[in-house]
Amino acid sequence: xxxxIRLAHGAGGQMMAELIRGLLLPPLDNPWLRQMADAxxxxxxxxxxxxxxxxxxxRPLFFPGGDIGSLAVHGTVNDLAMVGARxxxxxxxLILEEGLELEVLERVVASMARAARTAGVLVVAGDTKxxxxxxxxxxxxxxxxxxxVPAGVEVGPERGRPGDIVLLSGTIGDxxxxxxxxxxGLGFETVLQSDSAPLHTLVEALLRAAPHTHTLRDPTRGGxxxxxxxxxxxxxxxxxLDEAAIPVRPAVRAACEMLGFDPxxxxxxxxxxxxxxxxxxxxxxxxxxAHPLGREASRIGFLTAEHPGLVLAxxxxxxxxxxxxxxGELLPRIC
Numbered sequence: 001x002x003x004x005i006r007l008a009h010g011a012g013g014q015m016m017a018e019l020i021r022g023l024l025l026p027p028l029d030n031p032w033l034r035q036m037a038d039a040x041x042x043x044x045x046x047x048x049x050x051x052x053x054x055x056x057x058x059r060p061l062f063f064p065g066g067d068i069g070s071l072a073v074h075g076t077v078n079d080l081a082m083v084g085a086r087x088x089x090x091x092x093x094l095i096l097e098e099g100l101e102l103e104v105l106e107r108v109v110a111s112m113a114r115a116a117r118t119a120g121v122l123v124v125a126g127d128t129k130x131x132x133x134x135x136x137x138x139x140x141x142x143x144x145x146x147x148x149v150p151a152g153v154e155v156g157p158e159r160g161r162p163g164d165i166v167l168l169s170g171t172i173g174d175x176x177x178x179x180x181x182x183x184x185g186l187g188f189e190t191v192l193q194s195d196s197a198p199l200h201t202l203v204e205a206l207l208r209a210a211p212h213t214h215t216l217r218d219p220t221r222g223g224x225x226x227x228x229x230x231x232x233x234x235x236x237x238x239x240x241l242d243e244a245a246i247p248v249r250p251a252v253r254a255a256c257e258m259l260g261f262d263p264x265x266x267x268x269x270x271x272x273x274x275x276x277x278x279x280x281x282x283x284x285x286x287x288x289x290a291h292p293l294g295r296e297a298s299r300i301g302f303l304t305a306e307h308p309g310l311v312l313a314x315x316x317x318x319x320x321x322x323x324x325x326x327x328g329e330l331l332p333r334i335c
Contacts (some may be wrong), residue, residue: 087120093142168298218269
């Protein structure tokens with residue numbers, strides 16, 4: 001393991017996984033933390049609650065399709081949704097850098113408020129700290145979310161089974177490339193928009209149609225590649241993908257080709273991947289496509305007992321390639 005922290009330790013890839021499992025998890029280990037899901041599942045007074053926390057350090061603060069305020073709400077709402085929870089409450093911790101313009105802060109908080117209203121959650125507690133000029137890059141946000149898991153919902157990263165169908169709710173790479181293009185001033189013929197959105201209503205529609213869905217994950221840092229590798233490892237299964245079935249917008253694909261990126265490694269903030277039993281896959285896909293956030297949903301592969309922990313993709317030219325966990329930093333400060 002590295003002797004100092006690198007940007008890659010926060011990128012959602014192999015280095016972050018090694019940091020968590022090698023340094024952070026052992027001294028804090030307990031059954032709830034060991035779940036390693038998007039949110040912890042807790043039994044409180046007979047109710048099943050989901051608890052999640054996340055921090056947002058995106059640069060720039062405003063980007064096509066969103067900003068750090070709406071992203072903070074969407075990111076935590078989505079972490080709760082990925083364990084099947086209905087989001088209820090958020091907290092917000094603001095770390096402000098001396099010199100931040102009040103107008104910028106006002107815009108960010110207004111965006112958070114709009115996003116919370118749209119998602120049907122309340123921000124019920126918060127904290128504000130200010131750090132010296134040059135030590136905060138403007139504004140960081142931490143959000144913690146609480147939700148309730150309905151009776152009968154049982155989803156988790158370890159629940160995937162051989163034969164499950166892999167569904168993806170839409171195009172990949174939109175968020176990462178939109179943020180990067182804004183940050184670096186890259187000009188494309190088409191304006192790229194982040195896909196940042198709250199996914200809990202999409203999850204509710206999916207679970208109504210496919211109540212035995214085994215696994216949900218939003219492929220954020222590290223993209224689809226990192227998410228699928230993590231889930232393959234957690235469930236002890238192999239994953240077979242049809243690369244041609246994975247939807248990528250032409251502008252995102254062109255940007256990735258120009259920059260030397262694999263779209264599967266690029267971050268998303270408004271998409272989900274689901275492992276669904278084969279007998280419920282057709283209804284699940286129809287439910288996703290009937291929802292505004294899932295119109296471009298696709299069936300992209302299946303789980304297998306062969307090559308456990310390994311993700312393989314059939315390429316458009318008929319070959320096969322290993323889809324590895326991204327080793328380190330692809331796009332820094334993306335969420």
